[in-house]
Amino acid sequence: MTEIRICHLYPKEMNIYGDRGNIAVIQKRLEWRGYSSSITPISTGDDFTPTNFDLCYLGGGQDRDQMIVAYDLQKKSAALHSAAKDGMVFLWVCGGIQLAGEGYTDSEGRRIPGVGILDLDTSAGKSRLIGDLVLDAELNGDTCKVVGYENHAGRTFLGPDATPLGSVLKGHGNNGIDRTEGAVQRRAIGTYMHGPILPKNPWLADKLLSWAIEHKTGKVPTLTPLDNSLENLAQQVAITRAGVKR
Template sequence: MQLKIGHLYPDLLDLYSDRGNVIILQKRAQWRGMDVVVDQISVGHEPKLADYDILVMGGGMDREQGIVAADLQKRRENIQSAVDAGTVIVAICGGYQLLGHYFETSTGQRIPGLGILDIHTIGAKTRMVGNVVAEMDIAGVAHNIIGYENHSGKTILGPNAKPMMRVLKGYGNSGEDKFEGVRQGNIFGTYLHGPLLAKNPVLADHMIELALRRRDLSAGLDSLNDDLEQRTNAKLYKRLVANS
């Protein structure tokens, strides 16, 4: 079985080791005997994105995000075709914002997004920084998700976007509604760096399984020994939430 992963703009969007999410997806699939292909896709590369099972896009500084925003506009139909084909899209921080309708800076400049996610983002004067613990429903089971956020944008969800998680510790989308990220179809948008999937293998496996099921609805994953990861997650939860 093959899993094809596209890493979007790895040379421009890689704050806080976001490329680690690609590595985790690759390794957890390979450990199950899958043939994994990872392609790096940046400005000037235009493959058919619907051919990929998973697309990953990280966060970046303002200058890099400006370059990516302009390039993404040229890829609108290509990305929409991937969404329609059921490709799993993992978008972190700046990548998350750019999939929405627009990002309006604190000075009033409006940067257009792709409008694929029903969200918009407003720049705030105060940065939201620190460890995050949130609760996410994965296949009907509540899981504690650990991550790290550093953003000034406040993201507001429209009626077609549902929050990905409920914040237990940290700011999340806006610091006001106690929600973090967006889940819209097979798109996962989040502010959590870390890299997120290294700290939360259950979420990585959920994404891999969704990606496989776009071709075979009966596809499932063999279990891996995640005892160390689970104990680490529980220890962080205790330190950040239970003892706070």
């Protein structure tokens, strides 16, 4: 049985938006298709070895914890770059997208460095952008609606090397101005969407799994279709409640 190796970065510090749900979805959707998976928590002070993993997850945290994590991430920066170049899959959510970029300038003008695996930069806005988020998302020319919830003070703008994960139909997205949400570069995805994002968006979950399996085996897999009726109903409720017409 092929084992997909998942690295969960800073699960103790960065976990405030039900991030465990994303991990559960990745594991279960692999399991239901006959793949096994392992989860390795990597915390402050631990080494990150790029060749040990196929998918790397980082969730959202409080400002104070994010600061603690940011400094530790600097020590892993070179390893993360080499992993990204090698095609490892990244899903970095909320605080994660900010840490994946060049850096974050907080409300007092302090600069918190990022690791730069996504070409984007973030600075704190005056207000928090909170609420339901609905996107027209696009990955490798394939499109789908993606739903979630956002709650962030950061305003993120993408550079030329990153493409948005989607365009905003409802909510604020990266910065509340250019209607973009998230960022994609190689197989690294950053997003402000939690909820958590994967349970109600099986399309996105399966894209990540496909990439992770390809990273592990070197072959593009054909994923066995799963019954997504519950997922689709939950997504439909979220879209309707957000006031977006399908």
